[in-house]
Amino acid sequence: MTCRELSELFELYALGVLETEERAEIEAHLARGCEACTASLAGALAINSGVLSLTETARPPKHMKKRLMQSVGVKYPGWGWVWALGGLVALLVAVWLGVQERQRTTELAEARKNILQISGERDRLTTALQFLSDPQTVPASFGKGQTAPPRGYVFLHPQMGVLLIASNLPAAGAGKTYEMWVIPKGGTPRPAGLFQSDGTRAVHILNGPLDLANIGTVAVTIEPAAGSNTPTMPIVIAAPVGT
């Protein structure tokens, strides 16, 4: 084949799709330094790359460049540090918010506890006032004439129960509690509730109807924290009823 005939085949030759015989002819021309064929090859390569450059573009994956750079031993920073910093900031914010939330929860719990305590105090005072203002209430005192405290009053009501107000009453001690007893005339003491002293005074109420005619004494002893079924000696307070 002549150079002119071959010149129509160089694009296919450069693409590697030419048939064996034609390819061999072109290579023979190129091997002997044929200038026309060398120019045809250059022109064909230019056309081929031009055609390829018209390929509709697609977006390569973002990590491709990083992978390529790593393959030639280049540390490619990318934007990973931004995500890492963002993650750290998010973590710190989350921890801070968590601490704030826990602090708020603790404060709320404390406030609720105070409110309940105040509410309980108010209820006890209201009950105490009801005891004191009701004409059916029978008072009894204790500690009068004693050299050692405590001193105070017991108020008994046939429907409302017993109100104990004690002063100079020291704290019961670690693992201990005060327990009130209602002792019938000639009978065995009945447990009437546990209470604590704030170190100087104590108010305790036993709610429920009473048979005032049969009650001989209201007493208080120091018992283990869970309370007892029978009083432990000595008796701390003894208030005779109806004397």
Add this chain to the structure above:
Amino acid sequence: MMLLKLLPLSLAYGILQVALRLADDADLVRRLKAHEPKAMSDLYDRYGRLAYSIILRVVRNPSTAEDLVQETFLRIWNRVQSFDAEKGALGPWVLTVARNRAIDHLRSVDGRMQANAIELDRLENPRHFSTIDSNALAIDRMRRLKSAFQKLTPHQRQVIEMAYYEGLSQTEMAERLKQPLGTVKTWTRSALQILRTELGEAAIA
């Protein structure tokens, strides 16, 4: 058929990329020869998207395309020492290597490897690209090439795509299209002639 579906926007983007990359390819080649890490980064920024597009067009699998892009750029990196920084056209070389890596992969999958792999390897030798016009991918040529494609008949476009994106010989095209070999050769030669004529690179008279 894909070549006809070229979007004006993507073409404009491609043309802009080509225009920008022509300016300092020679400097880039010098830095690649010095194995400057930044040079590889610049090479990818300049030709990575186009190389990926060509390879994806051939293999039609993003994961495989990613592997072949890596192979393409590593091949450039390892063979750039033989490239003539002053006279060589870097863009055409990169695109040719990208296309050839993809066609090699296609042929290996199809069981058409053998001697063709060696042939493609020889055809992408850097010295071939030291004699081609450094303006091979210039804006004006790209426009004329696109215009030439619009003049091709459907059969002509089909055989061109089979040659460029599937690596089929004319015999293989004839078998695929169930057409006589002579007919396929006519379509192919006439199509290439139109492209040459539009670019003012008519075959030797």
